[in-house]
Amino acid sequence: MRTPFFLLIVSVCLLGCKKKHAVIPFAREPDFAKGESFIHVQNDSAFYYFNLVVSNSGDSLQIAMAYNSMAAIQSDEGDYFGSQENLLMSLRYLDEKKERDSSCLSSDYNELGTSSLNLKNYEAAIHYYDLALKFALNDGYKLIFLNNKAVVYQKLRAYTKAIAIYNDIIDKNKADKRAYARVLSNRARAKWLQDSSYSAAPEFWEALQIRVAEKDLWGQNASYSHLSDYYTHTHPDSALIYADKMYAISRQLSSPDDELEALQKLLLLGFPNHIQRYFARYQFLNDSLQTARNNAKNQFALIRYDAEKNKVENLRLQQENTERWLQIIQQRIMIYGGIVVVAFGVITTVIWYRKRKKSIIREQALKASKKVHDVVANGIYRTMTEIEHNDVIEKDKLLDNLEDLYEKSRNISYDKLEYNSVPYHDEIARLLGVFKTERISVLTVGNDKLLWESVSKTAKIEVKYVLQELMVNMKKHSAANKVFIKFEKIADEIKIQYTDNGIGFSDEVKKGNGLKNTVSRITSIGGNVIFGSGELKGAKVLISFPILVA
Structure with a gap:
């Protein structure tokens, strides 16, 4: 069981660096002490009492530490965005010029670095760890922050910088065998990866x-x-x-x-x-982990809501007169502002129309090229794959597939969205199933009906063709025999992780039209694609795009 008071949060950095927390002596209020007593026993109760400290305490440092503790609980439950929100609130109650606030400042910045690391925002993580080092008063904590910073450089593949930090701190950790083993193992991994x-x-x-x-x-x-x-x-x-x-x-x-x-x-x-x-x-x-974390996030939000509800009721009567005057002012602003907006809109529309008119022909040509590649070329290759791995060919099914390709190729010029009565998750399963053979294993996680309910039709079509393109490239170029695809919904984004154990992406494949179309398609729905090979061999593709309801 970890130390109850959460003033120093150290991330589980690079596979197994345990979290550690520092204790600073101060006069704890009763609600704060109750919150500490419930940590890792009933985290929702601990969160409740720390939230009471935030609402009722008059001590700015104690409020800051309560926010820090709430952020630690949320981080443990995987709610990194909620954790960041409370850490930023904690910083509002701290004064960088006061020495008594230094430990809490270093803890807040270290945890912000950890959250940024977990969210893969590596540049921000380095910035926050530097701030944690700036305010750290204890040499032991500085060594931990430096180790965390080295982990970020390792994630960025800046191995020379990471190794330099490990070399600087490894001898300073010899008194602590566990810390020494952590730095020794991390340094060896960085050298090997380099x-x-x-x-x-x-x-x-x-x-x-x-x-x-x-x-x-x-x-x-x-x-x-x-x-x-x-x-x-x-x-x-x-x-x-x-x-x-x-x-x-x-x-x-x-x-x-x-x-x-x-x-x-x-x-x-x-x-x-x-x-x-x-x-x-x-x-x-x-599935269980995602459900547990979602339930925890909802529980924390409910606790905050109940506390805020009482506060809002007390302020409501005082605010009514102010709100009435604000409404009058807002109405006038809206009238005059509306006139300005309309005038500005007309001017902007004229300028936009002229620019759009010049680029529309180029966009149409590019869209037609993409459709020919994704619909016709990959469709034919998918049919070839079905024929290749089936000893008995059903003539009617083959004719249906060819007729479907014929109709799609005819309709390219009409630029109509496809319609399919088959549930989308089944359609994706069938698409990926075509590429399963005795030699090739294709495993998926998270492809269920609930995941796709809020995704627009346009995004579904683009994702289908992107997955088809990745599987075709795998079959033609990678020599892989294991493919793993994970689908998940995080906040308001869909994330897809593709991994295989093949030879990875060659320069020739990266320059091909297929992968260019993959980037173009995901970009068109506001998403992002990252191609790579991870820290080990094989191909790895990370796809993310926002959920826009159709």
Whole structure:
């Protein structure tokens, strides 16, 4: 059980750096003490009492620390945006010129760095960790913040900067064996990622031996993850053994995020007769984790709502007269502002129309080219794939497919949206299922009816063709035999992660029209595409786009 008071939040940085919290002596109010007593026992009750401190306390530092504690609880539950909101509120009550506020300032900035790291906003994370270092009064905390900063550089693949930080702090951590093992293992991983020929095994094993001797389960979890990744392409049997050890430790720690990571390794490394069991556990755990985090977010929002409701009722009568005068002023502003807006709108429309007229021919040509590639070319390749992997060819089905391609090619010039009576998640499942063979395993997570309910028809069509393009490229170029696609909804965005164990994207493939059309399609619905190979081999594509209701 961690220290009750949350003044220093240290992220679970790079697989297994345990969170640590500093305690600063101060006179705790009763509600604050109650909040501390419920942490990790009943987090919703802890959140409730810290929220009472925020609402009723007259001590600015104690309010700031209460916001910090609420943010820590939200971060533990995966609510990083809610955590950031409360950390920014905490900073409002702190004075950078007061030494008594320094520890809380360093804690707030460190946690903001952690949230930014978890949200993959790496530049912001570095900025916040630098601010945490600026206000840190304790050398031990500075070493932790520097380790966190090195982790961000590692994520950015700025390995030289990360290694330089690890070299600077590793000897300073020798008094703390667990901290020394963490830095030693992280540094070895950074060196290996920078140079795949680097022999990192001795350092990984030394760190693991220290962690076993110290009974540091979180550290052992990190070591097994590092060793599994290190041996994946040179000794897959050893990589499988370490992935299995990580899986066992993560379950012992009741850490669903680490268990999901271990299962993902086992899916790529495990024996064929075990994959279905790993996949079932992965899907169950992923769904359960998302549900638990969503419920926690709703519970925190409800607690805040109930507290604010009482405050609003007390202020309502005082605000009525002010609001009445504001309404009169707003009405006048709206009348005069409306006149200005209309005039400005007319001028803007004329300018826009002239520019749009010049570009419309170019846009139509590009759209036609994309449709020919995605609808006709990839459609033909998909039909070829079905023929290739079916010993018995049904003539009627083949004719139906060809007739469907013929109709789609005829309708390209009409630029009409497609209509399909098959539920969209079934349509995606069928599309991906075409590429399953005795050699190629295609696994998906999260492709269910609820995920797609709020997605517009236009976005669905674009996503379908993007997935088709990725699968065609996989079949033609990658030499992969395992494909893993994860669908999830985070806030108001759909995120799709494609991973395979093939040769990755060559320069020739990256320059092809197919991947250019993939970027163009996702961009057209306000989304973003990132191509890469991750930290290990194979292709990795991250797709995200906002949910715009049709």
